[in-house]
Amino acid sequence: MKTKSIIAGMLSTMLLAVGCNKEDGGNRVTPEAGVKTYASFSVSLLNQSTRAASTDPNAVATETKISDLNIYIFNGGVLETKGRITLNTDNKGTTALATTTGTKTIYAVANYNNAQGAIGSLQSDFEKQLIAATDIAEENGFFMAGKTEATLTERTEDEATQDANLIKISVARGAAKVQMQFVTNVPVKPVVNATVADAKFTLAQQNSQTYLAKLTAGEFSPKGKTAEQTDADRDGTYDHLTKLQTDAIKWTNGLTTYDNTFANSQYLAENVNEAPTTGNTSYVLVSLQVTPQATADATGNVTQTALTPGTTFYVLAKKELASGKITFALKDNQILYFKQEADATTYKATQGELVDYEVLTYTNGISYYRLNIRDIRETTLTKKYAVNRNHYYKVNITEISNLGFNTAAGTIPTEPTTPLETQTHISADITIEPWTVVDMNEPLG
Structure with a gap:
């Protein structure tokens, strides 16, 4: 028995000055x-x-x-x-x-x-x-x-x-724009041992307000300074940001190619923080339908038969809510999937090393991933994880490297100061266009 540890995915005007002075004899005068x-x-x-x-x-x-x-x-x-x-x-x-x-x-x-x-x-x-x-x-x-x-x-x-x-x-x-591309046959790492489909996205932890004027160098968004940020309800999202409404998520379909349309885009306010963390950074929440290609019984014996797409399945995992870290039970370097919750429970009871694990339910096979909005061309965290106005973030999913979370809320560590530069669940390449385009080519998992 082996385990694989993963961290919640951390994907994170030309102004023309016009002189209208009178001229006298060819000389400009005030x-x-x-x-x-x-x-x-x-x-x-x-x-x-x-x-x-x-x-x-x-x-x-x-x-x-x-x-x-x-x-x-x-x-x-x-x-x-x-x-x-x-x-x-x-x-x-x-x-x-x-x-x-x-x-x-x-x-x-x-x-x-x-x-x-x-x-x-x-x-x-x-x-x-x-x-x-x-x-x-x-x-x-x-x-x-x-x-x-x-x-x-x-x-x-x-x-x-x-x-x-x-x-x-x-x-x-004043807004930033996001679209997500999910091409046919996105690579899936062997550890996942599943097919993926039906990619959708929404935006999470958006800033609720923006300034009228564009930020200048060294400035931060409203409540962007660390000393101004609080998490009174201790849900992992700082209070000045929009909370993730898990019971009423507005999903937008991923596209096989960007079409730039209003209907297939989502928009958010600029979000520039003095010290970006999981609690203050805006991110793309991705939903995928995952279909395991093999399942185990109560003894851990694996049958190489794929489930029907949309089938609920179960895994054994150890979750650290504060940091967003989750570790899946593996067998032969692949995630151990179960068709029956009872089988997962029975198997866990026979494996001493899984005492800290729990049975997680992936309803209808849906797995959730977090991609922090970022510009990998930048080197400082403040700039790398900034959402800037009039920027178009093109999110291209490049790989599925692991299973995501079984709930949308799982993508938010309960400790809002959790660092961003950690292992990710999902990979994407983000491009920015003028709109100023940010390409985000990122793997999931």
Whole structure:
């Protein structure tokens, strides 16, 4: 009798500054500040053109449409002017906003009309206002924001809306995007001795809020600092994150190839932590139907006959809830599966080395895996396990290296400070695209 120990899988705007200074004899001069003027804008998604039709092959129309554009103009860090701009089909302004001349910081907020900002309020407060994650990825209404610096000169309202005078602003979506690819014949390691099918995914431990403005270097998400994080109910997920609702999981099917559509994607808020751990890191929860190719009887004798897909089976395992570590009973270097719970119980009683093991039920053959969202190109944990806005995480399952958990809740160690850099259940390759794409090529198990 041998055992195999595994750890819960730990997968984890181009802003164009526009100068509008007057020229005198070929020399640029600083305009008089504070004079009434008008400004209008053209808006584009980050690294794309202003055309309403997206030039990003990873995006679809429901993710790129801009219905409402609100402008906030700051002078010396203080909100001076705000208003809504009407856009044409090319996302170019057809109306202008009355403001004053001088050097300004200009924020554009698209598809979100609840931004708070009173005239005279601070830019820093505006940038750090909280937006609910439920408001950032609505179909045909993705929250987007971006800023630019511009020097405004005197213009009439008509002059401001001329193409040559439009101030260009790039905005980025406030959400991150995830799709999962599960190709035909994903390799399964011999220790598993099973076939796998019907791959589905959902997102877990998402941030419940995000800041209006994009994080800058050295900044963290709301409650992203270690000192701010608590787990009052001791369920392993820090309280500021969305809890995994195991009785009402929204599953999305894995695809044989990415199609980038809204329907086959899931979205979440950025999540950047000072010290990433199992309790604060957002992850992809994967569901697989596992079909054992052999089962044992009460004496441990193995019959090389496959179960019918969707059949409930049983294993013997030792679980460490705090760390997420689980050890399966093996025979001949393969997981020992049982068709009958009674057989598993009887066999356990005859094996002294299995005294700390328990019988686990895999209802309908479903096994659950955890893939922490990560970018393996990064070397520091804070950056590697960060979920960044306007990033597209393409999760490609590359291998099934072990059996997962028998419940979705099992993917969350009860000790939220459990480190991430440990053995994984599942392998995937994650790619990020602009959207900025993160490829996650990862094995399961």
